[in-house]
Amino acid sequence: MKAPLPTTTLSNLEEKLVAIRRHLHQYPELSNEEFETTKYIRQCLEEADITILETELQTGLIAEISGDTEGPIIALRADIDALPVNEQSGLPFASKIPGKMHACGHDFHTAAMIGAAYLLKQKEHALKGTVRFIFQPAEENGGGAKKVISAGLLTDVQAIFGMHNKPDLPVGTIGIKQGALMSGVDRFEIEVQGMGTHAAVPDAGIDPIVAASHIVIALQSIVSRNLSPFQHAVISVANVHAGTTWNVIPANAMLEGTVRTFDENVRATIPTIIRRVIDVTASAYGAQAKLHWYAGPPPVQNDAQLTTLAAQAAEKIGLTIVEATPSMAGEDFAFYQKDIPGSFVFMGTSGTEEWHHPAFTVDERALPISAQYFATLAIDTLQTMSKDL
Numbered sequence: 001m002k003a004p005l006p007t008t009t010l011s012n013l014e015e016k017l018v019a020i021r022r023h024l025h026q027y028p029e030l031s032n033e034e035f036e037t038t039k040y041i042r043q044c045l046e047e048a049d050i051t052i053l054e055t056e057l058q059t060g061l062i063a064e065i066s067g068d069t070e071g072p073i074i075a076l077r078a079d080i081d082a083l084p085v086n087e088q089s090g091l092p093f094a095s096k097i098p099g100k101m102h103a104c105g106h107d108f109h110t111a112a113m114i115g116a117a118y119l120l121k122q123k124e125h126a127l128k129g130t131v132r133f134i135f136q137p138a139e140e141n142g143g144g145a146k147k148v149i150s151a152g153l154l155t156d157v158q159a160i161f162g163m164h165n166k167p168d169l170p171v172g173t174i175g176i177k178q179g180a181l182m183s184g185v186d187r188f189e190i191e192v193q194g195m196g197t198h199a200a201v202p203d204a205g206i207d208p209i210v211a212a213s214h215i216v217i218a219l220q221s222i223v224s225r226n227l228s229p230f231q232h233a234v235i236s237v238a239n240v241h242a243g244t245t246w247n248v249i250p251a252n253a254m255l256e257g258t259v260r261t262f263d264e265n266v267r268a269t270i271p272t273i274i275r276r277v278i279d280v281t282a283s284a285y286g287a288q289a290k291l292h293w294y295a296g297p298p299p300v301q302n303d304a305q306l307t308t309l310a311a312q313a314a315e316k317i318g319l320t321i322v323e324a325t326p327s328m329a330g331e332d333f334a335f336y337q338k339d340i341p342g343s344f345v346f347m348g349t350s351g352t353e354e355w356h357h358p359a360f361t362v363d364e365r366a367l368p369i370s371a372q373y374f375a376t377l378a379i380d381t382l383q384t385m386s387k388d389l
Helices: 010-026 035-047 106-122 144-150 208-226 264-284 304-316 333-337 366-388
Strands: 051-053 061-066 073-079 130-136 159-166 173-176 179-182 184-193 233-242 252-261 288-295 300-302 320-323 342-348
Touching: 010 035, 010 106, 010 366, 035 051, 035 061, 035 106, 035 130, 061 106, 073 106, 073 333, 073 366, 106 130, 106 159, 106 366, 130 144, 130 366, 144 333, 159 304, 159 333, 159 366, 173 304, 179 342, 184 208, 184 264, 208 233, 208 252, 208 264, 233 264, 252 264, 264 288, 300 304, 300 333, 300 342, 304 320, 304 342, 304 366, 333 342, 342 366
Parallel strands: 073 130, 073 159, 159 342, 173 320
Antiparallel strands: 051 061, 061 130, 173 342, 179 300, 184 252, 184 288, 233 252
């Protein structure tokens, strides 16, 4: 017979979760490399006798806590990967891996969701259904959610919830919003083809740098002159490359950038407009331009009913609720929402720096709050959904 597991309460939860978060923070792993992170999460869950489901995932894992097996199934998701950033936080538990850092707080998300699992395990037999925990790899490169979906363990899930830490919100505050919360993220490359020549005789060639420069300027008019003022979008050219030396006009130039949108119709329209703009602009300088489009995560669109439940759970445990300001950052949680109704929230962490900054950190007092929030949200959602069955 197994010895009884120690009870996890709010009074001893913070110490546990801080230790978990700091371990993860010291040993960050990049997207699709989270092998040790996955082993550590598995260890944390197995110590609490939480069931780990078998999947084809190479990194990341899915766990489950079931009460009424005939009841509804919901999912709670945390992302687990880090970024290729050299940490400059000065923390005593800073990253021990040069060039890698949890600069977006996924260590916080993971630890908090482990905490929610601990709390729900204590109430397992009273649950009106099943809670499935997704510890997702590769959020930063946008492919992890698709891998989890392909693993086939979400087809019976009826609702999904997730969060991102929010440095500009104080601990004890939660940002909640129905509808669009985070933008769709697409990447583009533009090849500009000219004809190389000596820099002293530009008339003997076709200068792709001049054409590319005018394309950059022309792209800035797409949002202001092709979209309604009520349709939000951002088009940014973030990488420009041409040539190898100072006295040779190259044969080609390359532009790379991103488009951020909240509306799927706008998102679908912009590549067509970009193609038209670059064709005409390049042609005016005798050059040719080719667009390569790489679709990323769609916008995060929060389900109205589930977002109401998310707000009720926050109110129940005494969090301060604010209307979340939509972010032009992307989140591949949106891929789940294409198939499953879901809601995503911003958890206040009183940070001093924004996401992806080398000195990024979180206030760890938000860990037990987040764990309690998601445990409460899961219990209440199952209760509500079971009444509707």
